[in-house]
Amino acid sequence: MSRQFQTGCTIEVEHSDESLHAHVALDGEPAMRPGDAIQVHGDPIHVAFGERRTFRRTATVTRASWIERTWTRLTAGLEFGELYDVSFTPRRTL
Structure with a gap:
């Protein structure tokens, strides 16, 4: 399994x-488990105040x-389904 x-x-x-x-x-x-990571790709997101x-x-x-x-379960002390990491990676521009 990958x-x-x-x-x-x-x-x-x-x-x-x-x-x-x-x-x-x-x-x-998809079911997320403690320690799983999500990396979102694409251009930076900008949202003005009030939007x-x-x-x-x-x-x-x-x-x-x-x-x-x-x-992750031992060190975080949170509920099982709440432990994952999300990061945003902007696309590189040349």
Whole structure:
């Protein structure tokens, strides 16, 4: 089984008085486990104050090894389904 796979994703970003957040939803909603990492690819996202926008991107999911999952559970102290990492990587421009 491969430790990495690519999938599409939807990113919702809000920048307002009520909230400043970014939510990532992976296509097909694959089960995420402690220590798994998601890297979202594409151009930088800019949302002006008072806006809420939705973007489509490609993401790479890297599955944690057994030891990484165990270590994450032991050190984080959070619920099982809440332990994963999301990062955004802007596309390089020449």
